[in-house]
Amino acid sequence: MDEKCIEINGLTKKYGDHVAVDNLTLSINKGEIFGLLGPNGAGKSTTILSLLGLTALDHGSVQVCGIDATRYPLEVKKKVGYLPEDVGFYNEYTGLQNLLYIARLNDIPIEQAKEDATKVLTDVGLEEAMDNKVGSYSRGMRQRLGLADVLIKNPEVIILDEPTLGLDPEGVKKFLQLIVRLSRKKGITVLFSSHHLHQIQQVCDRVGIFVKGKLLAKGEISSLAAQLFSENAFTLELGISAMSQSLNEPPLTINALTHKIKGLKEVEQLDVKENHLVVGSQKDISIALSKLIVESGYGLSYLSKKEYGLDDIYHQYFQVESNS
Amino acid sequence: MKSKTLLTEATKSTSFKILGWLTKLRSISFPKKIGTEKEPTIPWGPFKAMVQKEIGDHIRNWRFIILFSIIALACTGTLFATLSDGMKALVTDNSEHSFFFLNLFTKSNGALPPFFVFVGFLGPLFGIGLGFDAISSEQQKGTLSRVLAQPIPRDSILNAKFIAGIIVIGLMLFSLSFLVMGIGLIAVGIPPTAEEFMRIMVYTVLSIVYVSFWLNLSILFSVRFRQPATSALLGIAVWLFFTIFYPLIVNLIIKGYEPSKYASSQALFFYKQLKFYLVQIIPNELFDEITSAILTPSVRSLGPLTMEQIHGAIPSSLPLGQSVLLVWPQITGLLALTLLCFLLSYLIFMKREIRSRG
Secondary structure, rough: OOEEEEEEEEEEEOOOOOOEEEEEEEEOOOOOOOEEEEOOOOOHHHHHHHHHHOOOEEEEEEOOEEEOOOHHHHHHHHHHEEEEEOOOOOOEEEHHHHHHHHHHOOOOOOOHHHHHEEEHHHHHHHOOOOOOOOOOOOOOHHHHHHHHHHOOOOOOOOEOOOOOOOHHHHHHHHHHHHHHHHHHOOOEEEEEEEEOOHHHHHHEEEEEEEEEEEEEEEHHHHHHHHHHHOOOOOEEEEEEEEHHHHHHOOOOOHHHHHHHHHHHHOOOEEEEEEOOOEEOOOOOHHHHHHHHHHOOOOOEEEEEEEEEOOHHHHHHHHHHHHHO | HHHHHHHHHHHHHHHHHHHHHHHHHHHOOEEEHHHHOOOOOOEEEEEEHHHHHHHHHHOEEEEEHHHHHHHHHHHHHHHHHHHHHHHHHHHOOOOOOOOHHHHHHHHOOOOOOOOOHHHHHHHHHHHHHHHHHOHHHHHHHHHHHHHHHHOOOHHHHHHHHHHHHHHHHHHHHHHHHHHHHHHHHHHHOOOOOHHHHHHHHHHHHHHHHHHOOOOOOOOHHHHOOOOOHHHHHHHHHHHHHHHHHHHHHHHHHHHHOOOOOOHHHHHHHHHHHHOOOOOOOOOOHHHHHHHHHHOOOOOOHHHHHHHHHHHOOOOOOOOOHHHHHHHHHHHHHHHHHHHHHHHHHHHHHOOOOOOOOO
């Protein structure tokens, strides 16, 4: 299962003085969905082009399915389906004709191509529109046709460059579901590049964060969070409300309460906004904290542990990047 | 390092091509072996698909339909004018040496220019029209990166565009030539001689070379410039330059060398020769010379001749082989220009990094 499908070793690509990709080393396992995350101009597209042998490298080597991509681009392109950013179709042809053309470029016999094309178009949900001209397709349909385009050659690897750009939220959701379903069904390795954090978070097994041509971090999202937020590993969010029914003791003021909470030795950080508290700590202190609040005569309306998302990771990296 | 990897891709694809040609040749000469020999490395099927698509695109394109109808109308117009007016004169005139069918291509009644002028004039426009957005429009539509992501060598895109263009041009010019011959045949009832037929065929093939020069030039512009409008304008500008401005410039230059009335014959000869050589680099002139030598068998020389050279010559028409020999340098020059344009666009295209719509 740990078979490597894509191996990039010390890849460097320069445009004049500008270093687009700087000494990148990355490997992606077979059957994995890998997210390449980074802002515009981070070198994601250049990396992808080098995977297909469409650009000359300054340094390093790229292997896809064990084939050197710069030496044998044709062999690689037989196994890799690539959906370029903002893909274009021949508008005066129908969706089916566009697809058949690609099938013929892949040397699939015409009879089989027709069969495959209908099947793939049904897979992506375009079976009703396949005889319409692509010029009349909506953005989402074009993107799905692009996916059909990639799938018809029966690839081992799919590379998607910003595939959800310009889709509406519902379209994005459907598109991502489609990718995950197809990838799991056929065991296809997927490399997914995007600058949308949440989309990557939804579908990818592993993520690589890419800034200014460098891979800053890679791994599963949870382990990335652990790496990054080690100083404040736990953050609790609480909502409190004064309990007016308890007559034995008059409730403490908020200030007194916050003072008490700060008194707990694990607490390192405390933010108060009226009834909303955010507590940062080294350990999980939710039990001690709730006990303290209830004993102080307050009710706990909610308590939640904050999960770090990709969003936070992303911003954290940008902070690091801009500080240095 | 960069160019090295590029070169490997380029050389590999050319070696593919040579291999492909070899197998093609072999399959032509040993037809039995076709079924048994299979070379999986040569992507002929995809290449065929690309050529077919390009031809289909050209033929369905309004640009092609309009240009083709203009040329066809102009040519048949001249043909009818020639036939209605001067038919009798053409047929009766010196039946021994007149080449009636060639006259259909070169003579007119004066109201409309003859056939060959139309081909020489509109052919370049046709070539430019077919090629000016060959690569740039694909890049703008974002289809180029999509096609390049398929397992085809990069140069086959350019080759397919070129081959498809030549096929379409050949189709058009051959059908026009046959149309003219057919109408002439019906109108007059005299079949063309083998010599005439061969001359017309040679002329048609060479006019395909001429139009494909302009096709290649405009493909070169379309590779170099991102905007189709830029490459179209540039193509037309080059065409205008060669048809109008370059002759004007040449006139200016040779004005300065114009010998006086009492100049020696040597000075006169030099003057004529200068005039001849200055126009030899422009494709229009090359084609004009080819046309006149091929379609007018009595033309014996294109440049100036001295009295000694003419001395003893029999005033008769040349056989086809001699006519071709006469314009051999021009044919070579035209082919060289065509190949040069193709080579340049090939070089630029192979080195280019293709990004979507970039």
